[in-house]
Amino acid sequence: MSHGHEKRQGMQGFDPDYVDIVDYIIRCTHKIWEERNVGLIYSHYAHNVLIHTTDGITYGRDKVIADSIKTMAAFPDVRLFGDDVIWSGNDREGFHSSHRIMWVAHNTGYSIYGPPTGRRVTRFGIAHCYVKENRVVEEWIARDELALIRQLGFDEFELARRMVERDYAAGIKSPVPVGTGEVDRLLGQTTPEAIPEKGASFDPENFIRRFFQEVWNWRMFGKLNEYFVPNYMGRVPTNRELYGLGDLSAYITQLIAAFPDARILVDHICYLGDETEGYRLAVRWTMQGTHQGPGYLGEPRGKRVNLMGISHFIIKNGKILREWTTYDEFALLKQTLWPV
Known part of the structure; x- marks a missing residue:
């Protein structure tokens, strides 16, 4: 991780110690998770941030803070190893970053899935962030949650049924509402639409x-x-x-x-x-x-x-x-x- 102050790209509106968008993503992750400064989420996430997962959409910075603390309580020694950051954009229009992470920890506290098991676990994930002026405005998170549950020793079918029954009884709506249209892979009985190659050079x-x-x-x-x-x-x-x-x-x-x-x-x-x-x-x-x-x-x-x-x-x-x-x-x- 870089600790220099010489800018490698325009970072207007960002904290002065970040030299480029990769440095921002890697080091703010380390500050929040490994240095345990969860409160930095206040200055690194928008107050109305949208978080997208397959489970649905959550709204607001306070939810990010609460969920982060729950995870730290369940896995106190968690380490997040950043393997790559692929990005696009600039400091005027905002950056898109895709951060590939390997997550390693021991489950010594209560998690959202159950009591502590003491087991060592790894979890692979990728987080796509839209970042502007030092704050994550929107984030899409894809994590290998089933691998984590199996490593913890839980039966995924029993656990899934219990969580679905709890959410349904609480009035939480289905992630995919009844009445959705058909999957439009085809138009009627036609073949899928072809995408032609673009130009002579590789795109x-x-x-x-x-x-x-x-x-x-x-x-x-x-x-x-x-x-x-x-x-x-x-x-x-x-x-x-x-x-x-x-x-x-x-x-x-x-x-x-x-x-x-x-x-x-x-x-x-x-x-x-x-x-x-x-x-x-x-x-x-x-x-x-x-x-x-x-x-x-x-x-x-x-x-x-x-x-x-x-x-x-x-x-x-x-x-x-x-x-x-x-x-x-x-x-x-x-x-x-x-x-x-």
């Missing part, structure tokens, strides 16, 4: 949009070798490590099998790099679908779901080498269990 945003459209939405799994190197490596939820196109194909088809009408919509992309050195991309996306097929979520229950995810990719010579994708499978499970 990383066009490339990644075509990948999601052709492989995920069009189900052209045979095109994986057009987008990925043969020795591709990926990390996906519940600490699964993928190696090669066979693992990747199995992962994609198993998720679509559980949600046969699934469609992924790309919500935001930012990237760094060039064609010579390669690109680092951050992609925030939403999957819509209906739980109609077999899978790790158990018996199909016919529930409509919305899932927010964030992916980081490394692209070199026109193909994806590495991928880190995370989303909250426990929140997804709760959506499938929600009473109609």
Whole structure:
């Protein structure tokens, strides 16, 4: 972490000790979590900040502070290791940052899931922030919550049912309201819309949009070798490590099998790099679908779901080498269990 004061980019409106947006993201995270200065949230988050997760949207800085303290009480020795920050923007219009984090702790206090287990846990996550003048104005958080719950030793189905019953009895509305329209992956009986290549030179945003459209939405799994190197490596939820196109194909088809009408919509992309050195991309996306097929979520229950995810990719010579994708499978499970 940098502690210098020589600015590496324009940071108007930010605290003077931050030299660029990466420094801001890494060091304010350290100050709040590892130095235990939770009160810095007052000067680093907007009073009316919006926090998006697959569980829904929360509003206001006080909720951020309360949730942070609950987590610290449950995991007092928590360490957040920042692996990468991919960003775009400037200090006039605001910055978008996508912060990939590995979270390590021991559960020695009461958590939102139950009594302390004493177990050591790791949790992978990515936080996408919109930051302006030293404050996070809006944040999208995708965390591997199911991996955490399994490491704590809880049964995810029993826990999910208990939490859904509690929230339903308290009058909390379903994350996906009854009466939503169909998933518009197709227009009637037509084929999915094609995204043409853009120009002669490599365009990383066009490339990644075509990948999601052709492989995920069009189900052209045979095109994986057009987008990925043969020795591709990926990390996906519940600490699964993928190696090669066979693992990747199995992962994609198993998720679509559980949600046969699934469609992924790309919500935001930012990237760094060039064609010579390669690109680092951050992609925030939403999957819509209906739980109609077999899978790790158990018996199909016919529930409509919305899932927010964030992916980081490394692209070199026109193909994806590495991928880190995370989303909250426990929140997804709760959506499938929600009473109609």
